[in-house]
Amino acid sequence: MPTPSRRRHDRPDEPDTTTQRRRATxxxxxxxxxxxxxxxxxxxxxxxxxxxxxxxxxxxxxAALAYDPDKAARELSNRRAVDIALSVAHGYRRLTPFFGLFLQHLAERLATEGLQVREVASGSDGLPVRDADAFVLLDAHPDDPRIEHLTRLGRAFVLVGHAQDVRCVAADDEAGGRIAAEHLLRLGHVDTVHLTADLHAQAFADRAHGFASAFDAAGAGQVTTIVADDASTLGGYRAMRAHLERGARPGAVFAATDELAIGCLTAAADLGLRVPSDLSVVGFDDLPEIGARLTTVRQDIDLLARETVTLLHEALAGAAVRAVRLPVTLVSRGTTAERRTR
Amino acid sequence: MPTPSRRRHDRPDEPDTTTQRRRATxxxxxxxxxxxxxxxxxxxxxxxxxxxxxxxxxxxxxAALAYDPDKAARELSNRRAVDIALSVAHGYRRLTPFFGLFLQHLAERLATEGLQVREVASGSDGLPVRDADAFVLLDAHPDDPRIEHLTRLGRAFVLVGHAQDVRCVAADDEAGGRIAAEHLLRLGHVDTVHLTADLHAQAFADRAHGFASAFDAAGAGQVTTIVADDASTLGGYRAMRAHLERGARPGAVFAATDELAIGCLTAAADLGLRVPSDLSVVGFDDLPEIGARLTTVRQDIDLLARETVTLLHEALAGAAVRAVRLPVTLVSRGTTAERRTR
DNA sequence: GCATGCTGCGTAAGCGCTTTCATAAAGGTA
DNA sequence: TACCTTTATGAAAGCGCTTACGCAGCATGC
Known part of the structure; x- marks a missing residue:
């Protein structure tokens, strides 16, 4: 039988005037x-x-006590002497909703096992400005200088986003593009736009490819790709508005990002188009609060973070390199409808 | 003389094949x-x-050892049994850069002393959906239902943003508006626009008032206030573009937010206006990466977080209510110039 | 029958820090 | 000089957790 030990908080005679709940330990x-x-x-x-x-x-x-293990204690106890850095490419927009969410989930997952991430920017040479034991590379493109640099240094790293011959994890962007296409095809759309930004980024390239090739395979209609300056709502708005002002009247648009989709929605509204009756739009990511009413391709950011952590462990353990692709699903909300046959 | 004690990490004969740095304790x-x-x-x-x-x-x-106290250990050791919630108003855009930055700084400051914030949303009645010992209220307006609710409950709370008769902390928004005006006046501008959003929000109202009254006091020129749907880059773009398309040609604009300012910059560029020669623009906040090249009114987000923590302690200790206003400064970069006398 | 192994579990050390307590030294007063 | 403070410091406990260690109890082997 364990001996109940006397501890700091055990003060049965304490007045407890305040309504203070103490967490179960x-x-x-x-x-x-x-x-x-x-x-x-x-x-x-x-x-x-x-x-x-x-x-x-x-x-x-x-369960009965609603026990929730203390983060700090667990972290302190579990501590492995590993310094983990989250590296963002030079010029990457850190303040992006997706980035914030991912960082939050990643930090939380790592904290659970006593690990900690610190963010590190890249210098003008594209290389991280600080060393660490392990790196999470965000927003990498296939010929990213960081990959070779870290390999030469013998550092563990995992790349978030799809790549070749590298340990990486990403949503199945191509499948995402495909299911967006299938959704739109099912609704009878033939004249579609793919609104994207910076096809140099692997994720965007994959989404574009998945979308276009599904349309090609169906042999139905055409897809016009338009590239915004910027994957923001503003970027999407300007690109889409310019396109519509040129007289184009696509039946549907697949935006590579929820933010681009929002921009697109706004542009359509400003030009007097109704969504979804005049124009269907589907986004990508399913960001909370941003795409609340948006039909979109959902990726699970928390799962992404969890898989990143798994791969990080493999990297640290020297396991074989593998690439993992995470499933995506289409969540259908109010911004898509059947093609209007006028 | 203290006795050097043997500890887990003290393994002088450890091979140390890896290049692993251990943090100083x-x-x-x-x-x-x-x-x-x-x-x-x-x-x-x-x-x-x-x-x-x-x-x-x-x-x-x-300093010599680059000692950086361990967060988790400090938190664990310092632990006070206080549950702190960061409450955001219903419908508030949580994913805003300013919000992310503030939350980050606040969490960091609190962690230092073993406290922890959790975010809590407001329900449709405007009240936080979860109870806590202390609340930080973001984005409150003067007649916010949360204020009365928490007062009645006897909970400690501090409001971030200016208010009356409440414990609150905010940047000196009115002074911010004033120094923006003074900067523009010094450059000789007379025909200006104030680009803002939702004047219901106290911060925006104060900035507007500070700006307009400084112009009035100088007796120089006029200021047209235009209200965007939304304090985003897209909101700023649309409002500004519409204004310019109506034929207006102001010499300068003061945007209530860096994001609005960016939208304004983009709108100007799209309509062929040069910044700063045709149009001067000054923003507000000085967000990193967003407003890199922007002349803007800088507020110190970390200081805001620190003061929030101080007030939180005062609230918990039952000290007298006080309102604190934080100084702001103008940082002059490339988007303002002397008025062009054509 | 006894060495051997396994399983389930309690004990205690330790993670890095803050803080209480004891103690020693220094200063003040009579 | 004897006594009381005050100040500077070391020792040690404790924050909530994980885990190495060891000890029972039981089953197996010959």
Whole structure:
């Protein structure tokens, strides 16, 4: 039987005038389940050497107490001496919603196991301005100088975005393009626009390819690709507006990004087009709050972060290089409709 | 003399085949300075009871070893049982660069002392959907329902943004508007536009008021206020473009936000206007990467976060309510020039 | 029958830090 | 000189967690 130990917070006679909730700790769970904290930890972390019955009991106690392991303690305890850097390419727009979300999820996932990311920018030579034990490379293109540099340095790294012969993880951008195309084809669209930005970025190139080739394969209609200056709402607006002002009247547009899609929506509205009756639009990413009413290709950012962490471990362990592609799904909301046969 | 203790990482005979740097800990600093870890901690945290000479020595050692206190350890050790929530108003654009930056700084400052923020949204009734011990209210307007609600609940809260009779902290928005005006007046401008969004938001109202009243006071020229749908680059673009297309040719514009300013810049460029020779523009915020080349009114986001933390402590301690206004400065870059007298 | 291995679990050390407590030295007063 | 403060410092406990270690208890082997 474990000995209940006296600890700092155990002050039964404390006045407790305030309405202050105290979070349950591992000790509370241990007491509740009648085991030691070691066993609780093992049970919760799926370590071997715990009797199935005990494990069940612990999990029940944890649930009953709404136990939520303390991040800082776990991090401190788990600490591996690994310095992880998130490297962004020179000139990359760090303040992008996608970037913020990804960084948030990545940091959270890593914190769980005692790891920590720091952001590091790239210098004018394209190389990270600071060294680290492992790198997460964002927004890389196939001939990114960072890849060779880190390889030569013998640093572990994983690339977020699709690439060849490199450890990388990305949403299945090509499939995303394809399912967007299929959705639009199913609605009978034949005259479509692909609104994108910087086809030099692998993700955008893949989306474009997936979309165009699905249309080609169907042998139905044409797709015009228009390239915005910038993958922002403003970039999408200007590109789309210019296109529409040139007299083009596509039935649907597939935007490479939710932000581009929003720009497109706004341009359409400004020019008196109704969405979705005059124009269908589908985005990509499914960013919360940005694309709330948008039909879009959803990618799971948290899954992306989780897979990044897995690959990071493999890299650190010296495992074989592999590329992982994450599934995407189409979420159909209010901005697409059947082609209007006028 | 402190006894050098044997610790987990002390393995002098470890092969160290990898090029792995280990971060300096408080023990390293203590050894280097020839004192105990307690003294190091006291010296570094400005606690009393440390001899000035000792303090100097410790600081020197810390600097020499590039000591960077571990977040998790500090958080774990400092832990106060306070649950802090960052509340955003319903419908607020959370993914805004300013929001991201503020949250980042706030979290960092709080982590330093073992506190943690969690974000909480507001429901359709405008009230936070989750309770907490203390709240940071973002984007509040004077008659925000959250204020009364939290007061009634007896919760500590601080409002980020100017308000009356409430504990709040904000940049000196009115002064910001004024110095923007003074800058433009100094350059001889008389026909100006104030590009803003949602004057219901106190910050925007104050900036507008500061700007307009400085112009009035100088008795020079006129200011036309135009309100964008949205404080985004796209919002700024559309509002400005519409204004220019109506034939207006102001000499200068003061945008309530860097993002609005960027939109304004783009609109000007699209309509063939040169900045700054045809049009001067000054922004507000000085967001990194967004406003790199922009003449703008700079507010110190980290200071804002620090003051928020101070007020949070005051609120928790039940101190008297006070409002703090933070100074802003004009940083002059390439988007403003003397009025062209054609 | 006893050495051997396995399994399940409690114990305790340790992650890097802050802070309380004890102690020693220095200063003040009578 | 004896006594009380005050100040500077080291020792150690504790934050919540993971995990190495060791000890039972039980099954297996010959």
């Amino acid at each position: 591992i000790h509370d769970v241990a007491d509740h389940a009648g085991v030691s904290i070691g066993t609780v930890s093992r049970a919760l972390n799926d370590r071997r050497g715990v009797h199935p019955d005990t494990r069940r009991r612990v999990l029940a106690s944890a | 408080i023990h390293d600093v203590a050894d280097h300075a020839g004192v105990s870890i307690g003294t190091v901690s006291r010296a570094l945290n400005d606690r009393r009871g440390v001899h000035p000479d000792t303090r100097r020595r410790v600081l020197a050692s810390a």
